[in-house]
Amino acid sequence: MRLCQDDAQTPATARLVLADGTVIRGEGIGATGAKVGELCFNTAMTGYQEILTDPSYAAQIVTFTFPHIGNTGVNEEDIENSSEAAASAARGAVFRAPATSPSNYRARLDLSAWMRRRGIVGVCGVDTRMLTARIREEGMMTAVVAHNASGVFDEAALIEQARSWPGLVGRDLAKTASSPQRFAPDGGDWRWGTGFGVGDPDGPHAVVIDYGVKRNILRRLVGAGCRVSVVPADASFEDIMAIAPDGVVLANGPGDPAATADYAVPVIRKLIEAKVPTFGICLGHQLLALAVGAKTVKMPQGHHGANHPVRDHGTGKVEIVSMNHGFAVEEASLPEGVEITHTSLFDGTNAGLRLTYAPAVSVQHHPEASPGPQDSFGVFERFVEMMRKEKAAA
């Protein structure tokens, strides 16, 4: 395979430009143009389509450490954006090898054509091992990925574009990733041969606050037996209570949790006070922590992958989970009445909480996987049990 960055003679059609002035040459894939964002790396070996459509990657460019991306093409089912807020997913992608022709019975399109449709700008032929080592040592940096057929770029302008981008700290992106209207999802867990399952019309009513929710969270809730309604990120406590929830899910989402806290935290505080069963996932976990008075911090490299070990202190077991976050809950800032339920075994950061005085739990990882292992699927069933228990006690 050809790596282009050291070969100035190659008419490379793409550039990856870092804010420190590094320019990496590669071959373009997907949309043409130039996209700026925070450069992170993801270590998952499968699930590139789910990763590129995960709304939590808004304003980010994903470097895939797995070298062969595109082998199974793209299909109509493995899409994680739950609404037309498609702009909310990853802006750019960095690959080691050029994408090969797809080989999979579900493939409908090749990766490049699909990325073009979705406006994702990509570059292949990059030494992703070198890039990942740099992110590991220097932290997530701002980058621009640029692609055009001519191979002619104003590199100084691209460096300037990367330098002047303000970064993710202080950015509320949940409102832009959220569906603007209430909706009900259309299916449950996907199974080979039968596709998406159907829900239980008499199950407990889970209302999901959509900060940029992944579809598989909705499918998993349906699969665990819930009736599900999704409400926009800025729905008020009264809007939520008006549709009679048995429980509320605080979804995942992009951006800085502290910036989303302005409008999310007052609603979550009222849910806690009203003892509505509450379950936070990723951004939702961080927002629950902020609602009880804790702090969140920016991580140097974040956690992005489908192979992260997390200890569940309740069961004593280690689960291998999917992760995608660049901010974390600062454990030292957690007040009394908050129990730590999960810990990342990569770096000891907080990965789960439970309030002792209200029915509220949360996890930092992605128990819905997609992509990733299904070790944590059970947290959805535990949430359903919590809703049933609270309802029976009311």
Ligand SMILES: NC(=O)CC[C@H](N)C(=O)O
């Ligand atoms: N997946 C998520 O919900 C991400 C949460 C938050 N935007 C972070 O990067 O930490």
